[in-house]
Amino acid sequence: MDTESNNKKASKDDKMEKQPEADKMVKAIGDFGKWQVMLLLLIVAPTKISSAWQQLGIVFLAPATTFMCTETNLTDSIQISTCYSDCVSYEYYSEFENTIISEFGLICDRAWMANFTQTMCMFGVLIGSIVFGFVADRFGRRPALLIACMLQLVTTVVEAFCYNYWLFTTVRFFIGVSTAGTILSSFILIMEVIGPLRREFMNCLCALPMPVGQMLMPLFAYYLRTWNQFCLGVGIPHVLYLIYFFMLPESPRWLISVGRIEEASKVMTQAARWNNLPSGNMLDVAKSMASEKVNSNEPIRKATYLDLLKTRLLRINIFCSCTIWFVLGISYYGSNQYIGQTSSNVFVTVALAGVLQFPGILLSGFLCKYFGRKITMISFFVVCGGSNAFLVVPEDWFAVRLTMGAIGVGCASGAFATMYMYTSELFPTVARNMAMGASSTVSRVGSMLAPYVAGMTVIAAWLPPVAFAVVPILGAITCFFLPETRGQKLSDHLS
Structure with missing residues (x-):
């Protein structure tokens, strides 16, 4: 019986040894509590839903469209979806009253321009990943997210009022930049306040809002049958981003890494209170975490x-x-x-x-x-x-x-x-x-x-x-x- 008890104890000790060293911040604020859930619902869900609207919205902005020449000078027989060099005007037929294809005449020798608009949006996402990755590391997760959200709010509303193709495509580029910033900054922030045992679970939760956004998008398109109404419809909800100025916290890990200990302790105190944990010694915890970085004798390999x-x-x-x-x-x-x-x-x-x-x-x-x-x-x-x-x-x-x-x-x-x-x-x-x-x-x-x-x-x-x-x-x-x-x-x- 003693041998069996000792074996169980040894097995338990082995498991404990295999676990990663306790994270002081996780112990202080909790690995997955009401505070983390609040951040998930406040930050990740809206930004991921919006990313689906902006990156996949081209499906409704430039849907399958047929056209027919309605006024010509020379041609006698007219066929549908056929281009004529002497055609003066075309009529467009699709599920929608007006699309960017019919608005900007993206057919025939201009047909490539519809795809180019989406390419520029994705190029914006690429540039935004680089720019906001730097901003988030240099100036903080909160400023990066706020800048990206405000850029997205402005550009998605302006998009609906673009009067020519090249202005529209330029705005789509900056929408892509802002979309990358919101996704990257929100993901970094949420992962830095989650315990290691919950990160895989959080990874799934962070991915789910995007299909939710995709499911909501057809509702906007169904009731808003013109391209500018659709753009405005998926742009106005971004007004909710304004509450981030009052509720969005900075990552305490980032604050500690740049020596802003007291600010980090205030965020950690707020998190602990949300999660019903003791919050009286957060300044000491933050100082302890900072001292580990300062006193480390291990050479840093960049x-x-x-x-x-x-x-x-x-x-x-x-x-x-x-x-x-x-x-x-x-x-x-x-x-x-x-x-x-x-x-x-x-x-x-x-x-x-x-x-x-x-x-x-x-x-x-x-x-x-x-x-x-x-x-x-x-x-x-x-x-x-x-x-x-x-x-x-x-x-x-x-x-x-x-x-x-x-x-x-x-x-x-x-x-x-x-x-x-x-x-x-x-x-x-x-x-x-x-x-x-x-x-x-x-x-x-x-x-x-x-x-x-x-x-x-x-x-x-x-x-x-x-x-x-x-x-x-x-x-x-x-x-x-x-x-x-x-x-x-x-x-x-x-x-």
Whole structure:
């Protein structure tokens, strides 16, 4: 009996030893309480919902549109959706009263400009990731988020009043910049106040509001049938961002890292009170955390991007990671835009694609926990590619196209959620942020190309579904070269 008791005690001690060293801040403010839930609902949910509206809104701004020449000087016979050099004016036919295609005449030799608008928006997201990443590290998470939110509020309202194409596209670029800032800054802030045991759970919660936004977007488009009404409809809710000036806290970890100890203690005191924890000694806790950084005798190794190529393992990991993120950029954003253009009911299709992202995101957490990251990514990619392949069926097969297109988007969403966690585990601490940044940047390149892949229907109707079927398979093959990271301790240093 004593032996069994000793074995249980030893086993318990071993588990305790395997756990990471207690985080003083987590012990002080709680790992996941009412304060963290408040931040999730106040910051992450609105910014992620808005990001869906801004990044995927092109589906309703530039939907599938047919046109016909109504006034010509020379041509006798007129065919629908055919361009004529002598045509004086065209009429446009779509589900909407007015779109950017009909407003700015984006047909014939100007047809590429509709896709270019979305490309510029995604290029803005790329630039915004770089700019606001720097701002958040240099000046704080709160200023970065406030600037991004105010920029988004202004640009989304101004967008509805743009009177020409190039002004509209320029505003879309800055909308992309602001969208990157809101997503990045809010994600950094929420993850810095969450305990390590809850971070995977929080990763799923942070991903869920985006499909919620996608599900709400068709409601705006259904009742607001002109492009400027739609822009204004999804822009006005950003007025809620004004409350951030009064309720948004700064990250206490960032405050401590820059020596603003008293400010950090005030935020921690507020958090502890929200979570019903003792709050009397927060200044001492903050000073203790600061002293650990100051008194540390360990040499600080500042890694560079070149260190990601230092060893064979890191070279393989960064190459594969960037390839997979590129695939995700094309698959997720391209599929969303394509199914919106080819469906006979764009409202149902977009909403259903949002609904199916819920099981994809939740399934990613389950599969990662029990089967590992690698098999999860491969499974999502294979199903995504297979589903997209069915989009080559005739347009009359509406149910098949609708179901398979939505499943493909759901799998791409689940793969995205998985890859965020997988990438962070593939690289050591000193180079993890750079690896995430490099991978995310490549993903934005993929998302910039996505509209052109979706627009290849003008060449041949079968080209986009074939491309969206082949690209995920490339991602699945790439996953085979990555190691499994489930259950493994995160590495800290470059080997």
